[in-house]
């Protein structure tokens with residue numbers, strides 16, 4: 001075997017498991033494997049997980065924070081206006097450089113698959129060319145999936161639909177949309193219909209920014225679910241953000257949730273961004289703005305947490321750490337039971353992998369040897385500690401390593417070293 005990892009804990013609760021890796025694939029997963037690895041790694045009981053997956057990101061805007069200025073109001077709409085100011089000054093070189101830099105961060109964090117939206121409302125399609133180039137260059141390290149995103153509105157921007165079609169022709173994977181930014185609710189619904197019909201014709205997946213507002217009467221997720229059902233797109237469509245669901249009438253939501261589940265539309269919440277951008281027009285109490293994650297999960301909807309933004313016109317923080325995203329999601333949704341905390345871990349690993357349709361994802365024989373050894377005993381501890389990535393493996397190659405986190409005290413009667421693990425008591 002090329003590599004054998006000994007004594008690992010898996011996210012499903014199995015412990016003392018060995019993982020054998022050969023020719024870029026996982027060859028075996030079982031206790032005390034009777035094989036020898038050219039390299040042996042002692043997990044020491046730590047968690048080995050399939051890589052983190054980000055189902056919602058904007059790699060064309062990342063690391064542009066402060067260009068040309070900072071978002072003063074903190075709102076989504078000022079962010080969109082600011083991005084509009086920046087767009088004419090973008091160069092392909094700068095776009096590629098910032099995206100590659102972010103991919104370095106991602107790999108170091110064990111984030112090995114990213115679905116990124118790319119704005120198609122710049123007629124030059126510079127960002128599309130840049131991110132297609134980046135996708136090719138980083139393919140040995142991480143999977144990128146591109147969404148053609150009409151940031152200025154499919155119908156509101158005169159050239160958006162033509163540009164979106166051009167972007168798909170150039171190799172962009174997924175059809176995007178932004179119905180809540182169209183001129184009217186009717187135009188928003190029309191944009192959903194047009195985009196879903198186009199995706200059905202082309203055999204493509206759909207991922208729309210949908211109802212990203214505090215408006216309790218925004219209804220585009222209803223239209224997206226209905227169009228998905230009408231066109232037979234079940235399992236190929238995601239609604240991103242869905243923040244209006246936070247503010248909707250409870251009776252209406254009790255009708256909406258089964259419609260979303262019936263259509264097989266997945267939901268992608270972006271907790272760091274939703275808690276930051278939404279509720280900006282409130283005094284007190286201020287709404288949190290994140291969609292109804294536990295209720296969607298209970299209804300059988302696949303829910304992922306996305307990062308959305310890192311240091312861009314909308315958000316001045318972030319570092320590509322999906323455990324930080326899960327940590328915020330857990331708090332905002334008050335998902336504090338053991339089962340709910342584990343569901344938050346799934347929302348940045350297996351759930352987004354399902355939404356992206358990743359092939360060979362998982363810790364099982366035959367899967368790609370893509371994995372992360374965390375400095376944590378289980379998924380809950382991983383979120384609590386935003387645990388260090390001891391080893392990041394891609395196709396059987398170690399692409400990042402970090403030491404275990406240890407704090408050292410020098411007090412009489414105290415142990416020489418202290419770590420952050422939970423010992424004793426129930427997990």
Ligand code: FE2
Pocket residue numbers: 056057058117209308
């Ligand atoms: Fe977004």
